Amino acid sequence: MxxxxxxxxxxxxxxxxxxxxxxxxxxxxxxxxxxxxxxxxxxxxxxxxxxxxxxxxxxxxxxxxxxxxxxxxxxxxxxxxxxxxxxxxxxxxxxxxxxxxxxxxxxVPGGSGEVHDVSAVGEADLAGVLTGLREVPLRQAEALGVPRTGPRSLEELRRAAERAARALAAADEFDRARLAQLTPAATGQLAAQPGAPVLVHHGLAAEHLVVSADGRVRGVLGWADAVVGDPAEDIAGLATAVGSPAAVRAATLAGYGARPCLRGLWLARCDTVTGLAEALAGRPAGAAAPVLRTRLRHAWEPILLERVTELREDGEDGDDDLL
Structure with a gap:
């Protein structure tokens, strides 16, 4: 070759x-x-x-x-x-x-999401992005070669994050007790629900958001990793990019209920714990440790939804009562 x-x-x-x-x-x-x-x-x-x-x-x-x-x-x-x-x-x-x-x-005019904070109006822009992705015709996307992927196992991610949290705790980088909120029972409750998949950007990191000085989101870059799959992955991406509270508010404005919001939150938290541990151990993680620390801090910002101790068993009816 x-x-x-x-x-x-x-x-x-x-x-x-x-x-x-x-x-x-x-x-x-x-x-x-x-x-x-x-x-x-x-x-x-x-x-x-x-x-x-x-x-x-x-x-x-x-x-x-x-x-x-x-x-x-x-x-x-x-x-x-x-x-x-x-x-x-x-x-x-x-x-x-x-x-x-x-x-x-x-x-695209504007600065990186790493430089400018997203405002409340910017959160509405992000909600529009999530809504628009849901409206893209999947048959046309797949005809272009966009792959279809299944939802990741949150239980597998939880176990990997627990191992990573032990290493981070030993390095005084993370309080492993914070992961106790995500129990095996909770991962079962937050498994991806049956339903139609959507187009997922799959890379809504801060460097792919174009944000103006007033906090409006002006553009989204980096479409090479798009897939047809679990919308919680984009909620997770936003949690690492703009913080969990803003990500959940944007997803809620886009019509997502408690389950996908909480699932996205914990996808982000497990990923950021594991990613930082791998970086500190010298294994390639795709980004430098300072960037990964920022992503972890964003993902672990507390949100009101975390105080919900039970999710209803009958689908997402009544999710608005949980927010």
Whole structure:
């Protein structure tokens, strides 16, 4: 197999110079610089680049990345009419190396969710995102190659989180007693309920939310990992991105009841405990420890729903009484 070339600033500059009809008059071409993303493992080759102030270039690093990027471009077009916020649009796309694709996206105005806090009105924007995802026709999404996944076992995640919590407690990073709220009986109550799956973004982390200085959510990035599956996964993503109370309020505004909200909360909590323990043990976890600590802190913010000790057995009727 031929090894993929390593993208450099010169590679990127030559590519975008051929794509952009307007730009700086100097011979050096447009200003390009790698986008610093917390989810990029240390030592990885940058695959996402700022191009001037108005564009972002993303390079697929391998064949799998190429397949995912091609699917993402089509999925963004499908999703865009259903969301109240911006979805990136490609100004140009093609191959930057034989068999490896790129997309030059117009930058969505705003800052990262890592920089700006989401306001109460921004929570309504997030509710609109969750509502819009539920309205995307699944048959069309799956025709584009979006995979269907089953719900994860919360009991398996609880057991993994308990092991991780012991390690974090020994390192004075986490009070393992906090996990006692999630009992085996509770994981059974919070199992995914039978019902129609939805389109799940599956990456609603802070770096994928575009937030304005006034706290409005202006766009959602990073659609490559979208699946058809459990909507609680996106509630979990928001819990790590904007905090559990804001995530639950947004999900409630979107029409989700107590069960999916609590399930999403505990998915996030188990994931963040396990992820931080893996990072501190030196195992790749996809993000640096400071980022994972922030995600854990957000996921473990207390919410009113946690005070509910029993969930009704007959579906979600009456969930509003629990909120």
């Amino acid at each position: 031929t090894q993929a070339p390593t993208p450099t600033a010169d590679t990127v500059r030559r590519l975008v110079r051929s794509l952009l009809k307007e730009g700086p008059a100097d011979a050096g071409g447009p200003d390009v610089r790698p986008v610093a993303e917390g989810a990029v493992p240390a030592g990885a080759v940058p695959a996402t680049w700022w191009v001037g102030t108005r564009h972002v270039l993303r390079l697929a690093p391998d064949r799998d990345g190429t397949l995912r990027q091609r699917r993402e471009l089509r999925l963004r077009d499908l999703v865009r009419p259903h969301l109240p916020v911006a979805v990136p649009a490609s100004a140009a796309h093609g191959e930057w190396a034989p068999g490896l694709t790129y997309t030059l996206d117009a930058k």
